[in-house]
Amino acid sequence: MSAKPPRPPVDRETKPKRSNFSRRGFIQGLGVGGGVLSGGLLETALPNAAEAAPATIGPDPVTITLRLNGKSTQVAVEPRTTLLDALRNRLGMTGVKRVCDRGACGACTMIINGKVMYGCTVLAIDAQGKNIETIEGLAPEGKYHPVSEAFVNNDAQQCGFCTPGFVMAAKNFIDLHPDPTLEDVEKGLGGNFCRCGTYVGIRPAVLEAAKKMKGGARNA
Amino acid sequence: MPNVSDYQWPPMETRKVIGKRISRVDGLPKASGRAKYAYDFYRKDLLFGVLVGCPYAHARVKSIDDSAAKAMKGVTAIEWSVKPGSELQWQGQEIVAVAAETEETARDAARAIKVEYEVLPHVVREDDLAAVGNRAKAAGEQVTGDPDTAFKSAAQVHEGFYHIPVLTHCCLEAHGQTVEWTPNGINYWPSTQGVSTVGGDLAQNLNVPANTVHVDMQNVGGGFGSKFSADHWGVMCANLSKNSGGRPVKMMLERNLELMTAGNRPSGFAQIKVAADQDGKIVAWQSKSWATGGIGGGGAPPIPYVFTNIPHVRLNHSAVATNCGGSRAWRAPNHPQASYLTCSALDDLAHKLNMDPVEFFDKNFELTARADTYKWQIRKAAELMEWASKYKPRGSSPGPVKSGVGLAVCTWGGGGHTSNCLATINRDGSVVIELGTQDLGVGARTIIMQVAAETYGLPLSMIDLRIGKNSYPVSGPSGGSTTSGGVSSSTRKATVNALEKLYEAVAPSLGVQPNQLQAVDARIQVKGDPSKAIPWKQACAKLGTTPIQEKGFNDQRRPEGLNASGVGGVQMAEVSVDTETGIVRMKKFVAVQDVGLVLNPKLAESQMNGAVIMGICGALLEERVMDQQTGKMLNADMEFYKLAGIGDVGEIVSVLDMRPTTDKRGVIGIGEPCAVGVVAAIANAVTNAIGVRVSGVPMTPNRVLAALEGRTA
Numbered sequence: 001m002s003a004k005p006p007r008p009p010v011d012r013e014t015k016p017k018r019s020n021f022s023r024r025g026f027i028q029g030l031g032v033g034g035g036v037l038s039g040g041l042l043e044t045a046l047p048n049a050a051e052a053a054p055a056t057i058g059p060d061p062v063t064i065t066l067r068l069n070g071k072s073t074q075v076a077v078e079p080r081t082t083l084l085d086a087l088r089n090r091l092g093m094t095g096v097k098r099v100c101d102r103g104a105c106g107a108c109t110m111i112i113n114g115k116v117m118y119g120c121t122v123l124a125i126d127a128q129g130k131n132i133e134t135i136e137g138l139a140p141e142g143k144y145h146p147v148s149e150a151f152v153n154n155d156a157q158q159c160g161f162c163t164p165g166f167v168m169a170a171k172n173f174i175d176l177h178p179d180p181t182l183e184d185v186e187k188g189l190g191g192n193f194c195r196c197g198t199y200v201g202i203r204p205a206v207l208e209a210a211k212k213m214k215g216g217a218r219n220a
Numbered sequence: 221m222p223n224v225s226d227y228q229w230p231p232m233e234t235r236k237v238i239g240k241r242i243s244r245v246d247g248l249p250k251a252s253g254r255a256k257y258a259y260d261f262y263r264k265d266l267l268f269g270v271l272v273g274c275p276y277a278h279a280r281v282k283s284i285d286d287s288a289a290k291a292m293k294g295v296t297a298i299e300w301s302v303k304p305g306s307e308l309q310w311q312g313q314e315i316v317a318v319a320a321e322t323e324e325t326a327r328d329a330a331r332a333i334k335v336e337y338e339v340l341p342h343v344v345r346e347d348d349l350a351a352v353g354n355r356a357k358a359a360g361e362q363v364t365g366d367p368d369t370a371f372k373s374a375a376q377v378h379e380g381f382y383h384i385p386v387l388t389h390c391c392l393e394a395h396g397q398t399v400e401w402t403p404n405g406i407n408y409w410p411s412t413q414g415v416s417t418v419g420g421d422l423a424q425n426l427n428v429p430a431n432t433v434h435v436d437m438q439n440v441g442g443g444f445g446s447k448f449s450a451d452h453w454g455v456m457c458a459n460l461s462k463n464s465g466g467r468p469v470k471m472m473l474e475r476n477l478e479l480m481t482a483g484n485r486p487s488g489f490a491q492i493k494v495a496a497d498q499d500g501k502i503v504a505w506q507s508k509s510w511a512t513g514g515i516g517g518g519g520a521p522p523i524p525y526v527f528t529n530i531p532h533v534r535l536n537h538s539a540v541a542t543n544c545g546g547s548r549a550w551r552a553p554n555h556p557q558a559s560y561l562t563c564s565a566l567d568d569l570a571h572k573l574n575m576d577p578v579e580f581f582d583k584n585f586e587l588t589a590r591a592d593t594y595k596w597q598i599r600k601a602a603e604l605m606e607w608a609s610k611y612k613p614r615g616s617s618p619g620p621v622k623s624g625v626g627l628a629v630c631t632w633g634g635g636g637h638t639s640n641c642l643a644t645i646n647r648d649g650s651v652v653i654e655l656g657t658q659d660l661g662v663g664a665r666t667i668i669m670q671v672a673a674e675t676y677g678l679p680l681s682m683i684d685l686r687i688g689k690n691s692y693p694v695s696g697p698s699g700g701s702t703t704s705g706g707v708s709s710s711t712r713k714a715t716v717n718a719l720e721k722l723y724e725a726v727a728p729s730l731g732v733q734p735n736q737l738q739a740v741d742a743r744i745q746v747k748g749d750p751s752k753a754i755p756w757k758q759a760c761a762k763l764g765t766t767p768i769q770e771k772g773f774n775d776q777r778r779p780e781g782l783n784a785s786g787v788g789g790v791q792m793a794e795v796s797v798d799t800e801t802g803i804v805r806m807k808k809f810v811a812v813q814d815v816g817l818v819l820n821p822k823l824a825e826s827q828m829n830g831a832v833i834m835g836i837c838g839a840l841l842e843e844r845v846m847d848q849q850t851g852k853m854l855n856a857d858m859e860f861y862k863l864a865g866i867g868d869v870g871e872i873v874s875v876l877d878m879r880p881t882t883d884k885r886g887v888i889g890i891g892e893p894c895a896v897g898v899v900a901a902i903a904n905a906v907t908n909a910i911g912v913r914v915s916g917v918p919m920t921p922n923r924v925l926a927a928l929e930g931r932t933a
Contacts, residue, residue, distance in 0.1 A: 078322075078324050080324065081324060085323060088260075088262070089262075089268070089322070089323055092262035094253075094256065094257075094259075094260035094262055095252070095253020095254065096253070097257075097259070097392070097393075097441070098259065099392045099393075099394075099475070099858070100475050100857065100858035100859075101474070101475055102475070102857055102858065102859065104857065104858040104859045105392070105858045107392060134253075135252065135253030136253060138252065138253075139252065144248050144251070144252055145252070147251075148248060148251035148252045149248070149251075151247065151251040152243050152244065152247030152248055152251055153243060155243065155244060155247070155822055155823065155825075155826045156251075157244075157247065157250055157251060157661070158660075158661035158662065158826060158827075158830055159392070159393070159439075159440060159441045159442045159660060159661030160246075160250030160251070160255060160439065160441070160661055161257065161259075161392040161393045161441030161442060162392055163250050163251050163253075164250075164251075164252075164253035167251055167252075167253075185866070186866050186867035187867060189865075189866045190865045190866060190867050192865075192866070193392075193858065193863045193865060194392075194833075194863075194866075195390060195391065195392045195442050195444075195834075195863065196442060196661055196830045196834075197829060197830030197831065197832065197833025197834050197837075197864075197869075198826065198829075198830060198833075199829075199833060199864075199865075199866040199869050200826070200829040200833070200869070200872050201826060201829070202866060203866065
C-alpha cells in the first residue's frame with residue numbers, strides 16, 4: 001500500500017485567480033476547488049500538463065484526503081473506486097445512495113465545487129482537493145435544511161431512496177436559480193428519477209424551499 | 221374486554237388525528253439522508269458480497285472452477301448455487317456468490333470464477349404466439365352464454381389486437397441484505413416487504429430453526445410486490461457469512477441483475493372481438509390472449525375486466541414459458557394488463573358506435589359489480605377533466621400537434637391482512653406501540669401513530685412506535701393493499717383494550733364507572749364533562765407497578781367493520797401528440813377513487829399520484845426488451861429501461877371519494893387500484909388524438925409514427 005498520495009491535496013481557502021495562473025498553479029489546480037475556473041483552463045493547458053508525468057498508482061489502495069462537507073477526511077481507496085463507493089463503503093456515509101451505478105438516475109447526486117455531480121461517475125482520487133458537499137453536510141445533527149423540510153411539507157417522497165439525491169439536486173438548483181418557475185424546476189431536476197412517483201410533491205417542495213431560502217433560511 | 225362496538229372508528233366529525241393531513245412521521249430522516257436502509261448497512265467488520273448471474277437464457281453447467289478466486293487475497297468465502305449438470309433457465313439466474321474484504325476484491329473474484337456452459341435453445345419473446353411452439357400452454361376454453369349467436373345478431377362488432385409488455389419492478393433500492401451468522405443466531409437485515417415473514421423463509425431454506433433468525437428492517441427502498449421472499453441470494457449471503465467466520469456480509473444485487481431476475485410484471489397480448497347492440501350495450505366478448513411471466517408461464521389477465529357481467533363470453537388464454545426472469549406480484553397483479561386490454565377494445569367499440577366513451581362506459585356500468593360507484597366517479601372525473609369541452613370525435617384534433625382525451629376503469633380488493641399489535645401504557649404516561657410490520661413509504665408508520673393518538677386522545681409526538689423487527693408481534697407482509705387495513709385495525713383494537721384498562725385504574729378516583737370515561741385532549745375525563753378530568757400523566761400514575769400491556773388482533777376474515785375490501789375507480793387522461801415526431805406528452809390526468817375511510821388524505825393522495833406516475837411510465841416509456849437472437853435483455857440498466865422524469869408527468873388530479881357512505885366501510889388500502897387504469901386511459905387518449913390505435917404500449921415515438929403510417933412497429 002502506497003502511503004504517498006499521487007496528487008497532494010491543497011486545501012486552499014482562496015480559489016486560484018486567473019491572473020495568478022502558472023503551470024505549477026495549474027497542476028495544483030487540478031486537485032483544487034475552483035469549479036468553473038479550472039474547468040475552463042483544462043482544455044488549453046492540457047498538452048503542457050502531460051510533461052508533469054504523474055507517478056503510476058494502484059492497483060493497491062492509496063490514502064487520499066477528501067474535503068467533505070468542509071472537513072478534511074482521509075480514506076484509503078483503490079484508484080478505480082468511485083467517490084460514491086468511497087463514501088458509502090469506506091466512510092459509512094450512506095445518505096448518498098447507489099442505484100444505477102452508471103450515471104443515469106441521480107440517486108448519488110452530490111455537489112462538487114458548486115456543481116451537481118453523480119458520485120458514481122467520479123473517481124475518488126479525482127475528487128481530491130475539491131469541495132464535496134453531501135446530504136450529510138446540509139444541516140447539523142438535530143436540524144434540517146429548508147429543502148428537506150419542504151420535501152416533508154409537500155410529501156415529496158415515499159420510499160425515500162431517491163430523496164437525498166433529489167434534495168441535493170434541488171439545493172444546488174435553488175442556489176443557482178433563486179427564483180425559479182415551475183417550468184424551471186421541471187428542467188432543472190430532470191437528472192433524477194423517482195420510482196414511487198413523487199414528482200407531484202417535489203414540484204411545490206422546490207418552489208417552497210426556494211421562497212424560504214430567499215428569506216434568509218439558506219444557511220440553516 | 222371492551223365490546224366490539226368500542227373498536228369502531230370514531231364518527232367523522234369527532235376525529236382529531238385520523239383523517240387529517242398530517243406529514244409523514246419519517247419524512248425528515250429520509251429527506252436528510254439519515255434514514256438507514258438495508259443497502260446502507262455499514263460496520264467496520266463488514267464484508268462485501270457479489271452475486272454472479274448466468275450469462276445465457278438457457279444453459280447447462282459443464283464445469284465450475286473457483287480456484288483463482290479462492291486464491292485471491294481478501295476473498296473470505298465462495299458460495300455456489302449450481303454444480304456441473306445444473307440447468308439454468310434465464311439470464312441472470314444465480315450461479316455463485318463471493319464475499320471479500322472490499323467490494324472491489326469481491327468483483328475481481330467474481331470475474332475470476334470460471335464456468336463452462338453448454339448453451340441450450342431458448343425462447344425469450346412471446347409476441348408471436350405461433351413462433352413459441354410447445355412453450356404455450358392453453359388454459360382451456362371458457363364459454364358463458366352463446367357468443368356466436370350474440371355476435372351474429374349484434375348491431376356493431378369490433379375486432380382488435382392489443383399488447384402490453386413485461387415491466388420490471390426496478391426498485392431503486394436493489395434486492396439484497398446483510399446477514400451475520402453468529403453463535404447466538406442469524407442477524408438478518410433484508411430489504412423486504414415482509415418483516416414478520418421473511419425470517420421464516422430464510423430459516424426454512426437454511427434448515428435452521430425459525431426462532432434463530434432475527435430480522436431488522438427500518439426502511440425499504442421500494443418493493444411494489446417484488447420483495448416478499450428471502451430469495452436464493454439471501455440464502456447464499458447467509459452461507460457466505462457462515463463461511464467467513466460469522467462476519468456480516470452485505471450483498472445487494474447489481475442493477476443489471478436487479479432488472480433481469482428480481483421481479484417483473486407479466487405481459488398481456490390479446491386478439492379481442494367485442495360487440496354491442498344498437499343502444500350501445502355490450503352483448504358479447506371473445507378473446508384469445510396470452511402472456512408470459514418467465515419460465516413458469518404465469519400472468520392471466522382477468523378479462524373482460526370490470527365489465528364482468530357481459531352476457532356472452534368466450535375466453536381462450538395461453539401461458540407462455542420463456543427463458544426470462546420469473547414474474548412477481550406487481551402492484552395489482554394482472555389488473556393493469558386486464559384494464560388496458562379491455563378498456564382499449566371498449567374504447568374502439570365506442571368509436572364504431574359513434575359514441576362518446578363517457579356515455580358508452582356509463583351506459584355499460586350496469587354490467588359491473590358496482591355500477592353506482594362507477595357512475596358517480598365517471599361524472600366526477602369528467603367534470604374535473606372538463607371532458608365535455610375537451611372531447612372531440614377520434615382524429616378530429618387539428619394541426620400537427622394533436623390533443624385527445626381517454627378514460628379507463630379499475631377495481632381492486634384490499635381488506636386488512638393478519639396483524640397483531642401490542643400496546644403498552646407505562647406508569648409515567650409514556651406509550652409504546654409495537655408491530656412486526658414495515659413501511660414501504662406509503663405511510664404505515666404515520667397512520668399507525670395517528671390511530672393510537674386518536675384512541676388515547678394524545679398528540680402524535682407522544683406515541684413511541686416500534687416496527688421493522690420480527691421480535692415484534694406478527695403482522696402480515698405488505699401486499700395487495702392490505703397493510704393499511706390490517707395495521708390500523710390491530711392498532712385500534714390494542715389501544716382500545718389498553719385504554720379500557722387505564723379507565724379501570726382511574727374510574728374510582730373520579731367516582732364513576734370505567735365505561736363513563738373518555739380520553740380526549742391528553743386527559744381522562746367523565747364523558748361530556750371536562751370539569752371531571754385527570755391529565756393523562758396523572759391518570760397513568762394511578763397504575764400499579766406493572767404497566768398496561770394489551771394486544772389487538774386483526775383477523776383477515778373478520779374485519780369487524782374496521783376495514784373492508786372492494787373498490788372501483790375511474791381514470792381520465794389528456795395528452796398531446798406531435799404527429800411529426802411521434803412524441804406523446806401528458807397534459808393532465810384525473811383519478812377518482814373510492815377507498816373507504818381515509819386515515820390521512822395527504823399520504824393517500826401521494827399514493828394515488830405515485831400510482832398514476834408509475835402508469836405513465838408504463839404507457840409511454842417502460843418495457844423489458846428481450847433479444848431472441850442472443851436471449852439477452854437489451855436494457856438491463858437505467859439508461860434504456862426508461863422511467864418518467866419530473867417533467868414528463870403533466871398535471872395530476874387525484875380525488876379520494878370521502879363521502880360518508882364510503883367512510884363507513886372502514887379502511888381500504890389504496891396502493892394497487894390507482895396504478896391499474898392509467899395505461900389504458902392514456903392509450904385511449906392517444907387514439908382519440910391521432911385517430912388511429914397504437915396497437916401496443918409503451919407508446920414510443922416509433923410506435924406512434926408507425927401507427928400513423930399504418931405499419932406495425
